[in-house]
Amino acid sequence: MTREKGAAAQLAKALAIVLGTDEVPLRLRAWDGSEAGPPGAPVLEFRSRRALRRILWSPGQLGLSRAYVSGDVDAPGDIFAGFTALSSVGKFSEPGPFTPLTPRELVTLVTTAVRLGALGPNPSPPPEEARVARKGRLHTRRRDAAAISHHYDVGNDFYALVLGPSMVYSCAVWENGTPDGHGNLSGVEDRGLPAGLEEAQAAKLDLVCRKLGLKPGMRVLDVGCGWGSFALHAAQHYGVSVVGVTLSSEQAVLARKRAADAGLTEKIDIRVQDYRDVSDGPFDAISSIGMSEHVGREQTPHYVQVLHGLLRPGGRLLNHAISWNSGPTKPDPDSFIPRYVFPDGEMISLGEMVSALEGGGFEVLDVEALRLHYALTLRAWVRRLEENWDEAVRLTSLGRARVWRLYMASSALGFEAGLTGVNQVLVQRAGGAEPPLRRTDWV
Structure with a gap:
């Protein structure tokens, strides 16, 4: 078996780390055609290695969101079923800011990315991301207008x-x-x-x-x-x-x-x-x-x-x-x-x-x-x-x-x-x- 054929199984392990759960409640489909996860579960499709790289650089909701908006990740079929499954487990089931990965979790995620050939520079965010400063005084007239x-x-x-x-x-x-x-x-x-x-x-x-x-x-x-x-x-x-x-x-x-x-x-x-x-x-x-x-x-x-x-x-x-x-x-x-x-x-x-x-x-x-x-x-x-x-x-x-x-x-x-x-x-x-x-x- 080549490294490529095991991509979905490796992705499942990586996503479980990000979610903070033992098992991902989704059917993962990788860019090489391999699949892993519960049969019949909603499908989450990783179309490129860049999707994993986005998650590596921004573990949690933002990385997954960027991967979806850019098209590196897709949720074919019933989007409500896929999001329900994704948000029902681990860290995504908790309201409020995402809990950062521990150093050990981050090392495991990086190791997985290396195995899949996904390590690399941080991809540029999709152009649809708001161009509003993250710092500075909020709710000035000019900032609110923007x-x-x-x-x-x-x-x-x-x-x-x-x-x-x-x-x-x-x-x-x-x-x-x-x-x-x-x-x-x-x-x-x-x-x-x-x-x-x-x-x-x-x-x-x-x-x-x-x-x-x-x-x-x-x-x-x-x-x-x-x-x-x-x-x-x-x-x-x-x-x-x-x-x-x-x-x-x-x-x-x-x-x-x-x-x-x-x-x-x-x-x-x-x-x-x-x-x-x-x-x-x-x-x-x-x-x-x-x-x-x-x-x-x-x-x-x-x-x-x-x-x-x-x-x-x-x-x-x-x-x-x-x-x-x-x-x-x-x-x-x-x-x-x-x-x-x-x-x-x-x-x-x-x-x-x-x-x-x-x-x-x-x-x-x-x-x-x-x-x-x-x-x-x-x-x-x-x-x-x-x-x-x-x-x-x-x-x-x-x-x-x-x-x-x-x-x-x-x-x-x-x-x-x-x-x-x-x-x-x-x-x-x-x-x-x-x-x-x-x-x-x-x-």
Whole structure:
């Protein structure tokens, strides 16, 4: 037997070291055609020695992510099954930063790489990696603009392909049914309730409008307005005027076009503007949907203070945000999400967000958890991406499409496992009309 024919078995040993487990729950396929691992298990394919070299230089999540984004590693078949198996064992099953390899583990990994002829210089990261400094002051206006541009200015056509006609990039609200663990709901279609992505996104937008108590003539601020979907829904169905702010120039261009096409330019004002620079309040209501994750823990009190100052007495703010549910931990700037998806993004716990809102002078009216709704939404986005794969690659790059597939699939599993959540927190500034006695205004 030559060295080449044993590549898969050697890879299995190396990956077990990285994962911190006795046995890899995957079927490994090597560049020489050899295979190792449990028959029938999800397949992880190492297409070149460079994949092992990437893992050697960055053991853990980042090395594997770079190998996948670059195409040196692939997960053919059901990506959810492969990621579920990978994240269910050893160090990858633990929330928080990856535990570094011990010196002994590192020596064993290097020895394996030598045997396979994979030792060599550190490969360049895939070009899709964010070009945002790892050090320096976070969340300055300039730095936030660069981070937002990395994620959102990748082409409106690409986002339309993934998100669908609604162009809503936050979790939908699937009104009823029971998640089956495969991105489907049982007991939905026969009840006439939202069964598809477009209906579920419309249900979410309307829920936000009802929670805010929107009425004709009100003036609303939409912080992080995206492609204008909430502004369009609120103006069309509730007769309000909306100021939408975003740091993405590409989002603003499309949002303005959509408003013009709908004949709503007099009702919708889309700006490329930092929320901290909005100075023409007060507003009757404020929506912040999927934006505060970009603010960061240290800046959250200031974020609350700014929005409080922009809201009239008695006005409502709805903060819709992803939360970290897995105990105290600091964000790892060298993990996949901050490197490739959301530079400088930071999830805080629901408790921290509620405390910040209360500490900033708001009264909490309602908290609604939508964790499983986001898992369903992400699975729907992954399905759209995979069904339109060739077009997605044409619109961006193969690496970018792989980044989105990896991040959306892994995020869906994180929501299903309860590592992350997403919550709508409805608050009111003191003064003005009293809030309703119960939530009957919006359920």
